[in-house]
Amino acid sequence: MMIEGWAVRVQKVEGERRRQELIAGDALDRTLHPRAEGSDLLIPVTGSPPGTERALFEEIQVPPTLPRHEQVGGIAIMQENDVSGAEEILKGRPSTHTVLCSEGAVKGEFRTKSFTTLAGIPTTRTTISEYGHRLIIDLSLAYFSSRLATERQRIHSYIAEGEVICDMFCGVGPFPIALSDRASWILACDKNPAAIHLLRENLLANNTGNVLPMLGDASHLGELFPDTFDRVLMNLPLIAIDFLPIADQITKPGATIHLYALQEQEGEYIDQIRSIILESTITERYLRSYSAGKWHAVYDIKKD
Template structure:
């Protein structure tokens, strides 16, 4: 390879100069930086005044792939079917593969492990969501064959088994938003608590959290997460929320069960104090994001002789083509 231009700088100034060169777009990132005794030699694109310029040879830099799609070994005609993203829960990756890619699952899994060094296990979502706990079967693709992980988000740690409880890492921002709305002296009722992503976070701020779930495994992890995060003011309740509702009087109620939350509006409204807030979640088509849900909320309020005031409504995230996970915050009087 022919000689190239480089600048020679003392080692102790190297990092500062590297950043400046990058900002000025003068560093040639296609080549490796050289080290020579107490000096560093940077490959540059053009002559720069004020530095010792030398002509030398540089090794080509090996580019780190950004996406598993750059390194995966599958037939080229299937390449366009590869998902651009996947869920990461702790050190476990869960990817949703179309039917045509399932037989190439092992190679896809290996590619993910190669590019993302912190991931230790890769699973594909199976087709069925099974049982009353809404858990999807998982197919092991690569790495360790274990489904328990510790997931970190919003400054808390959540231990869970991805094969036995429902958990979505994509709601971290939404959970933080609810945390920011909550006030210190409040009592919170988390109706579908799971392993506690809302409950544990809120317990760090509010007076008391009642966290209910029908899945015994979720509650077992919730108990463990309570210890893990050293929160005392949280009461896990194993059972059907229909039996618990009304026994709890809360200032804030969380209904994170988007597919079925509308069926539990009565339970939420009899559990909230006058003037309290309900965080309601649902799924909607983009052409009718809120109307249908708002009608259901109004109807239940009317049946109970209560009034509601909508505080905020928003799209949380896309859920499927043209479908959105939505949120409506409303208070009850």
């Protein structure tokens, strides 16, 4: 719908400079879109200062403020059991098919969560897109964090063509699928059968043929698989450090290990890493805040 308002008429080439002047003078009408008219630009303004004219503008639609939630594919996750708020989210986000309430922290052997459906389709399964890849996930069956998408691209940028990689705790496969176009092949291990099932679906969905799914306990990798690797991923933040001797065992000299950890102070695991891998270069990186006084970090460990 078009709305009549006051406008300043300027040539298009002068449009941005004049708009900044109007912003500085607190005279820009931020509720209306500027409109081109031939070689001119009509900029909406508040009031009617000299040199203005009446013009029709398209109103800027301000999206409604929705209750706090995390969006994962077509699922919105709330921390509060707020049914009315869930209905608002469902109406305000057309691509959302389900609103869930998280019933607590990640728990159990397979790092899963429980959820209650507040609105929409009662499901914990959805599909997300991440840097050109399609990932099928089920939030109640296998752990997944979309917050590491940028981290996956960082690791991708480090990989040399033809590397052999092991993901010790692969989940539904976001790291292996993101890295597969540069690696020679990738061993993707997880002890959660549901995660491996979803991984197989995701490999098919992304036409990925150089990832080998393996259902098994990473603590036995040295016994179960005879090969050694150029790079190992250890994204099991609560206890990954316990598996570092295995990662050391299955990596070649000069290999890189990416150890993910939740910590309360900078460098919390450096001494422990050095006691296990005696000759190495360690780079610690902050990823994100996890909770009050605790953050998610990654240690890039380059074996000498």
